[in-house]
Amino acid sequence: MDWDDLRIFLAVARSESLSGAGKRLKIDAATVGRRIARLEDAMGARLFAKSPQGYALTEEGNRLLPHAERAESALDGAREALSGPEGLTGQIRIGAPDGCANYLLPQVLARICDANPGLEVQIVALPRVFNLSKREADLAIAVSRPTAGRLTVQKLTDYHLHLAAHPDYLSRAAPIDSPADLVHHRLIGYIPDMIHDKELDYLAELGARSVALASNSVSVQLHWLRAGAGVGVVHDFALPTAPELVKLIPGQVALTRSFWLIRHADDGRVERLNRFADLLAQGLRAEVARLESLT
Numbered sequence: 001m002d003w004d005d006l007r008i009f010l011a012v013a014r015s016e017s018l019s020g021a022g023k024r025l026k027i028d029a030a031t032v033g034r035r036i037a038r039l040e041d042a043m044g045a046r047l048f049a050k051s052p053q054g055y056a057l058t059e060e061g062n063r064l065l066p067h068a069e070r071a072e073s074a075l076d077g078a079r080e081a082l083s084g085p086e087g088l089t090g091q092i093r094i095g096a097p098d099g100c101a102n103y104l105l106p107q108v109l110a111r112i113c114d115a116n117p118g119l120e121v122q123i124v125a126l127p128r129v130f131n132l133s134k135r136e137a138d139l140a141i142a143v144s145r146p147t148a149g150r151l152t153v154q155k156l157t158d159y160h161l162h163l164a165a166h167p168d169y170l171s172r173a174a175p176i177d178s179p180a181d182l183v184h185h186r187l188i189g190y191i192p193d194m195i196h197d198k199e200l201d202y203l204a205e206l207g208a209r210s211v212a213l214a215s216n217s218v219s220v221q222l223h224w225l226r227a228g229a230g231v232g233v234v235h236d237f238a239l240p241t242a243p244e245l246v247k248l249i250p251g252q253v254a255l256t257r258s259f260w261l262i263r264h265a266d267d268g269r270v271e272r273l274n275r276f277a278d279l280l281a282q283g284l285r286a287e288v289a290r291l292e293s294l295t
Helices: 003-015 018-025 029-043 059-083 098-103 105-115 167-172 179-184 218-226 236-241 265-269 271-293
Strands: 048-051 054-057 090-096 119-125 139-142 151-165 187-189 231-235 246-248 255-264
Touching: 003 018, 003 029, 003 054, 003 059, 018 029, 054 059, 059 265, 090 098, 090 105, 090 271, 098 105, 098 119, 098 218, 098 236, 105 119, 105 271, 139 271, 151 167, 151 236, 151 265, 151 271, 187 218, 187 231, 218 231, 218 236, 231 236, 236 271, 255 265, 255 271, 265 271
Parallel strands: 090 119, 090 139
Antiparallel strands: 048 054, 139 255, 151 231, 151 246, 151 255
16 A cells, blocks of 8 residues: 555545545546555455445445544655745645634735745635535634544634624614613524524524524625614624624623634644644734724
8 A cells, every 4th residue: 555545545535526536636537446446455445335425435444544644644744844944835725604704814814924925825714614534624713612523622712792783773773772672673693594503693692583684694794784784793803894883782792702723633743734723823813802902
């Protein structure tokens, strides 16, 4: 067995198809299929089960997977050791919820890239947990600490949220003196059946029974608030982009959440990712503190 065989094995395991693996590796699917067959012959075991849904790991394949991932990380670590301590280079993909992706990561990552011109960064803004084993991302930021999987988890920072609305809406709506008054208002928030993390169910925590204007995007919700469409929960770090909005009953409604940095356990050997993670953590903490101080 050689590393190239394991590299192809990992690509199929992560893509769950020969064609997807071929695209990752820039080789044709037929070659991928032949290489997997060769690896299975050499191992004396069937590593994948083919079905209409694609290629799924067998029990033997699942046993091989962590060893292949450790080999990948070891090779990445060796490359890092030989490349020296100069600036970060190469491509890094980060998965993040869209509030963080829209209002924090652009400026944080711009500063990191300014200091490391050879670095390429991709942000995938999706309201769900990323599969790091399938390399959907190199690192992920989440609002809940995961409790399963071969992961390392680091708390980045707390952040705060408040009810807010536009003065135009407030001028024509009933007064809001307590959370109980929200029943008389048009609420803006997440689509209930698309809330993938209980930490995002802000309005339910406040006792709200229905959401009149809903989106899975924090940015869409914020634009509705800026248009005077209703009342919603806003990240304090996003409020500087919408200075016209007014915080409502901050003494009674003040939510606190946390961001967590999640990495695959084997990536602790990759110095490049360690250095990047340190810069990201420092930058994110500082940016949350800076923006919240403006509100």
